[in-house]
Amino acid sequence: MSDKSSRDLLGSASGSVIAWWLPIGAMLLAIPLSDGPKTVIWLVALVWMGGACFLNARRCGRVHCRYTGPYLLAMTLPVLGHGTGLVPLGDGGWHWLGLAVGGGTAAIWGLSERIMGRYR
Numbered sequence: 001m002s003d004k005s006s007r008d009l010l011g012s013a014s015g016s017v018i019a020w021w022l023p024i025g026a027m028l029l030a031i032p033l034s035d036g037p038k039t040v041i042w043l044v045a046l047v048w049m050g051g052a053c054f055l056n057a058r059r060c061g062r063v064h065c066r067y068t069g070p071y072l073l074a075m076t077l078p079v080l081g082h083g084t085g086l087v088p089l090g091d092g093g094w095h096w097l098g099l100a101v102g103g104g105t106a107a108i109w110g111l112s113e114r115i116m117g118r119y120r
Contacts (some may be wrong), residue, residue: 004119009052009062019052027101031094039083040095046101048077061119064109071108075101 009015023045029043029105053069058060081087089096 004060004120007064008119009056009059010037010062017037019056020049023048027098031098035083035085037077042079042083043076046072046079050076063116063118063120064112065109066120067112068105071104072101074102 004010009019020085020099026041027045030038035104050069050072053065053072057065057069078087078089078100082089082097
């Protein structure tokens with residue numbers, strides 16, 4: 001195990017669960033809630049995961065974290081807009097936001113590490 005991989009939060013089950021899987025679970029559990037609580041939960045989860053990505057990028061140089069961190073924080077804007085009604089996305093708005101968060105994060109992760117490698 002390299003020095004960088006030993007500091008990677010994704011390298012340990014507990015680090016992954018705390019940094020990403022708990023907030024993802026909270027977002028999924030919030031789906032049936034009304035817009036107010038759902039918005040708060042999604043915002044907290046996105047900030048938590050984005051912050052974890054920034055921390056992980058700094059700790060170990062994980063490539064995708066350099067890009068998913070800002071992306072997850074940027075996704076708070078459409079979530080806040082839709083959740084408050086300022087940016088109505090229709091009946092499927094939360095569905096589309098979920099796809100954008102999940103699909104965008106997965107695409108950034110896969111493409112960035114395929115092109116640039118796992119660590120820098």
